Amino acid sequence: MSKTGTDRVKRGMAEMQKGGVIMDVVNAEQAKIAEEAGAVAVMALERVPADIRAAGGVARMADPRIVEEVMNAVSIPVMAKARIGHIVEARVLESMGVDYIDESEVLTPADEVYHINKREFTVPFVCGCRNLGEAVRRIGEGASMLRTKGEPGTGNIVEAVRHMRKVQAQIREVAGMSDDELMVYAKENGAPYEILLEIKQEGRLPVVNFAAGGIATPADAALMMQLGADGVFVGSGIFKSSNPEKYARAIVEATTHYEDYELIAQLSKDLGDAMPGIEMSTLAPEQRMQDRSQ
């Protein structure tokens, strides 16, 4: 008897991506550049986050034609984004055979209260988090992989750093708690007790946690790995830079060898311009994508 869509199969898929870089792409040509550069997966989108930010309006699931085109172009896994709470977008992507769905705050949420019940799906999901409570709620809903939210499309690493440090610090806090303290922590953070207990026992999350939202340079990627990320998502950072091929390769290598500073220095030479960045204080509250869900 074989079983599909088990936790082990869904979480295991993300384990295989560890130490790698997942790149946002909007067409087959970009997908091939990403694969050639050594990406472990690509995220098929209609627009990269920087362009979604610039365009404004409502951002939805990509045209299935684009997703299909990307799936046909590469042999590495293909991910795609569905709006938060948009069960049908997620089912459509699943029906197409997408390998992973990102229930993402980069798109305009379809539901301001409920996330998708991801346990009902065969396809695995990745979700964003800013702290442990949010991480554990998403795992409770069935997410098989996490990522920091950061602040997408800004080329500014500061929010991803904040979120990764926060989650890591809270894991250490939970690991040092007694079981009775843990129940209060569960209540105060809106986090399922049983999952917190597992985190306390193992000293780490039960799923992998990648960095995302603002990674623009090889050094940014290496920084996130040093802070405890299992791998990185690069959204606008590659195809909004002046030399995507070079940036893609350099970010892949810096992610693998994140403690080899001489190498990162070499990789960072003559890269051309990184994507244009946005300072956080210039963003109005309604422009902050990370605050779109809890």
Add this chain to the structure above:
Amino acid sequence: MTKIGVLGLQGAVREHVRSVESCGAEAVVIKKKEQLDEIDGLILPGGESTTMRRLIDKYDFYEALQNFGKAGKPIFGTCAGLILLAKEIDGQSDAHLKLMNTTVKRNAFGRQRESFEAEIDIKGIADQFNAVFIRAPYILEVGEGVEILATYQDKIVLAQDRHYLACAFHPELTDDNRLTQHFIQMVEESKKELATS
């Protein structure tokens, strides 16, 4: 103590380290080719084979890995590792390390939604082994002298060719260490042989 390296360029490295350590051997994460001199056997973990190949080339691992195998030191490839070891890859003009006398097919069981776990019997090693298949390849054909150790739905999912072992599934994702234990025995035997030859 027997030292087992786990190629640490990308993929499920930590899980293999845990599995090796549970079997009582020492595990070393290999990031530089010079480290290959320190170890008795090597595991090529699951991950993305195209990514690993690019990093193998970039860091000049290619010849070092081939020489490691040709010197008679055992190598165990899981999933992506099975692809890296194969002599031929279906539908591709060139293969990677070409150490093992097998022809393999990538993503042969389908995409992620077709990924599955199932109990399989491994000849002489383990009955009812919980095997986790993720976008898994399988072995289409084996050459002379290659022993088929397990099949699933008539597809070859585990084989041994001299001191090379390759499986299409992920033993490192469960707590069942019987297959890793088998590999460590292969390494211990080769260590004795290499010491006397």
